[in-house]
Amino acid sequence: MSHSKNIGTLWTVAPQREGIRIRALAAWSGLELSIGEGYTHYETNRTPAFEEKFPNGKIPAFEGKDGLRLFESIAISRYISSLVPEAGLLGKTPKEAALINQWVAFATNNIGNHNLTISLFIRGLLKPYVKGLDIETRKRLFRGLETIDNHLSIRTFFVGEGITLADITVASVLICSFSLVFDPDTRKKYANVVRFYKTIINQPKLEGIFPELVYLEKQEQYVAPKKEDK
Ligand SMILES: N[C@@H](CCC(=O)N[C@@H](CS)C(=O)NCC(=O)O)C(=O)O
Structure with a gap:
């Protein structure tokens, strides 16, 4: 596939699962996504400029080169999956x-x-x-x-x-x-x-999109804070 086309900007933070999903879908389709520069979680998304574009103030949030704005990872994922039908992401039937x-x-x-x-x-x-x-x-x-x-x-x-x-x-x-x-x-x-x-x-x-797989020895569990931290 020769679509090495930048489709727009995604606001996310590196470990966010939904952001990883969207980046993987774009990569699978041979599409490029810019990542919102200088995004600081709980700061940038609280600014009027961000909230004007994305009224619920949450990430992931996407703005296409053509001006389309989307929030909710499922909607962004389906949209990106639809851009290169030959990539097969939305199935054949x-x-x-x-x-x-x-x-x-x-x-x-x-x-x-x-x-x-x-x-x-x-x-x-x-x-x-x-x-x-x-x-x-x-x-x-x-x-x-x-x-x-x-x-x-x-x-x-x-x-x-x-x-x-x-x-x-x-x-x-x-x-x-x-x-x-x-x-x-x-x-x-x-x-x-x-x-x-x-x-x-x-x-x-x-490559480079999902985090390295590290095997757990024990399941993570809640640990009650010490009395003085409560
Ligand atoms: N259902 C939404 C969840 C979005 C969401 O909860 N994002 C969190 C980070 S994982 C967020 O931006 N929180 C910022 C806030 O609550 O201000 C989706 O899948 O996109």
Whole structure:
């Protein structure tokens, strides 16, 4: 593919999973994205100039060369995936497109959102810590992981025979699962998920986009602050 075209600017921060997803989709399609220069999270996105463009003041946020402005990672991801149809990211038929949407929604609701709750508890950003909710969220996360592991037991990719938006979305939500819960037992139990994740992040076209895979020895857990820090 010879589209080495800059399509616009993405505001994100380097570790943001949604930003990684969007950068991967652009790279897969042979498109270039500029990254919003001098962006400081919780500063830049609170400025009137940013809020005028993106009223909810959140990242990722995209502004196309043609002036199109988009927020919400799912919308940005679908738009970028649509720009180079030959890249195959949105599937070949309406049925494939529907299945891709299914897995995007599934990954967001059944994996990504649970990762987020667990990580907010650990970082002390969701207070007070509620042990029962943490346990229940982990249970739901593992149920989601089991569903995708079963799906991948007889497949390399989520839909069809090549990489689509579904694969890049699932891989991007798994970044956080790998850094929270993929201890040795989890890696053994969900071996198909591990194989899939490595297949996606090691694609030559996606080089340098996903973070290096570091295996956990133990699952991350909430640690109560010492009395004086409360
Ligand atoms: N559902 C949104 C989530 C966007 C979001 O929550 N972004 C966070 C960072 S991960 C943010 O910009 N927070 C800034 C704020 O709350 O002011 C998406 O997928 O784009």
